[in-house]
Amino acid sequence: MWHDVKMMNNTANALFGLVLLALMASGVWWVIQRPMFTLHSIRVVGATSQSLRHVDAVTIRNAAVPKIRGNFFTANLDAVRGAFESVPWVRKASVQREWPNKLTVTLDEHVALGTWGGDGRLISVAGDVFTANLAEAEDDTDLIALNGPDGSEKEVLSQYLALKEWFGKINLVPESVTYSNRYAWSLKLNNGMQVELGRLQDGATLKMRVDKLLMIYPQLIASAQDSIESIDMRYPNGLAMKYAHSVGSKKQTKASGKT
Structure with a gap:
């Protein structure tokens, strides 16, 4: 090796390069650690x-x-x-x-829209669930209550927005929307009425049931005034109603099967 001048030069150059790199790295490290x-x-x-x-x-x-x-x-x-x-x-x-x-x-x-899951968590207008001071959120807006299985937040939010638009035609607003673990939908309106919409057979099922309720709602209110506690729209050919301020519940149906 010592008689191979070319190899000795290459080795010396490599060692010199390593030393130079080490000095440069040390210099850079010294500079970036300055108090400025x-x-x-x-x-x-x-x-x-x-x-x-x-x-x-x-x-x-x-x-x-x-x-x-x-x-x-x-x-x-x-x-x-x-x-x-x-x-x-x-x-x-x-x-x-x-x-x-x-x-x-x-x-x-986050911009809070409502509560999620009933355990103090909040859901934003973007469908994100987060934890923050509930009192601060209540100072910003009237919180709605959304519930559903974990992972269904954006689906529930999307359905709430659709329901809000649909029921706006009769000047009602959902105060809570629940998507159960059995994939059934229900909501409570700002007049205190609970509406059961059930599970969906296809994408149009929910709107069909809401449209049917909207069509007959003026007649129901005319006859029942403000005494309707809940309406069950899960009957394929009818509906069921429960009246408030009465003994037991009163139902009106055209079919017994629910979906």
């Missing part, structure tokens, strides 16, 4: 032109900032994003570096 790159501020802005309603400086300081590690160069932006998305009311966060020692965090807040 220590994070001095984190600017938080809303994703829309409106100001953030529920996320404030105190919450961020207590819930997100302690989880942030590193400086301008070494901070893991995915970890920073995760820290902010763990803050109540934050739906989504995006993070950018701002030279030389700042981060800019853009937050998208």
Whole structure:
């Protein structure tokens, strides 16, 4: 080997290159650790032109900032994003570096629509389930109650919006919509009336049952006034009604089979 001048030159060049790379890496590491790159501020802005309603400086300081590690160069932006998305009311966060020692965090807040599942969780207008202060949500809007199996949140939300549109034709609004574990739909309207719609045989079943109720509803109200407690639309050729303020329940049906 010692008589092979070419191999010796190649070896020396390789060693020199390694030493040079090590020196450069050490120099870069020394530079990025300078105090000027220590994070001095984190600017938080809303994703829309409106100001953030529920996320404030105190919450961020207590819930997100302690989880942030590193400086301008070494901070893991995915970890920073995760820290902010763990803050109540934050739906989504995006993070950018701002030279030389700042981060800019853009937050998208949840907009509460109602409660989900009856255990204190909330559901947003986008169909996301989240946990936050229920009293704050109630200050924003009149919460509806949505219920369904885990994973059905967006389906229930979509059906609620359709039901809201359909019953709006008779000036009624769903206050709660439930999709049971047996895949049956029911709702309670803002006049206190419970409506059982049952399971769906196809995509048009639910609307057909609602349309049938809407068609006869004026007659029902004319004869029963405000005494209808519930209506069961699961009968293929009729319906069943239960009256409030009466002993027992009174039913009117044209068929006994339910679906």
